[in-house]
Amino acid sequence: MKIATEEMAVTEFMGNPARPDGKLIILCGLPGSGKTMHARRLERELCAVRFCPDEWMTALGAELWESDLRDRIEELQWRLTKDLLALGHTIVIEWGTWGRSERDALREGARALGAAVELHFLDAPLNVLLDRIRLRNVEHPPVTPDETTLDYLISCDEQFQRPRAEEMSLFDSTTPWPFVL
Numbered sequence: 001m002k003i004a005t006e007e008m009a010v011t012e013f014m015g016n017p018a019r020p021d022g023k024l025i026i027l028c029g030l031p032g033s034g035k036t037m038h039a040r041r042l043e044r045e046l047c048a049v050r051f052c053p054d055e056w057m058t059a060l061g062a063e064l065w066e067s068d069l070r071d072r073i074e075e076l077q078w079r080l081t082k083d084l085l086a087l088g089h090t091i092v093i094e095w096g097t098w099g100r101s102e103r104d105a106l107r108e109g110a111r112a113l114g115a116a117v118e119l120h121f122l123d124a125p126l127n128v129l130l131d132r133i134r135l136r137n138v139e140h141p142p143v144t145p146d147e148t149t150l151d152y153l154i155s156c157d158e159q160f161q162r163p164r165a166e167e168m169s170l171f172d173s174t175t176p177w178p179f180v181l
Helices: 002-014 035-046 053-059 067-086 100-112 126-136 147-159
Strands: 023-028 049-051 090-096 116-121
Touching: 023 035, 023 067, 023 100, 035 049, 035 090, 049 067, 053 067, 067 090, 067 100, 100 116, 126 147
Parallel strands: 023 090, 023 116, 049 090
Antiparallel strands: none
């Protein structure tokens, strides 16, 4: 009986560990669309925890194009996200989330924990994306003003599954569609 009393005291002190007031904010957009700038603003304004694989890869001395490492980092970030959502925190994920199936999995996983889920879709024309990428100059290897960079962005754009109104309606809240910084 002592264990039950201790558990009740901890629950009363800390609140229900599976509180349904956590919130996941998923940022969706191509490179250069403003995800990191928007995520940092949300982090400050909402006292949120922000997960950005690019920053973790840079901190580890890795190139941003190492897809195996990026996948492992995103898996780790997702595990941490679920733990923090279950504790009622607000989390901002800025993975790009180019595919609908990825956004669906994140939304459903967060909802299973009782968390609200928002989708912030950031979009801009390819020439604007390219200019922003060149200006920030954080890609390794660096982005150069050659045709292959534009070809790369065109390829990204072709792979990107932009959220449609039907998908946006599945979220608790969304940014104006599409949100352009």
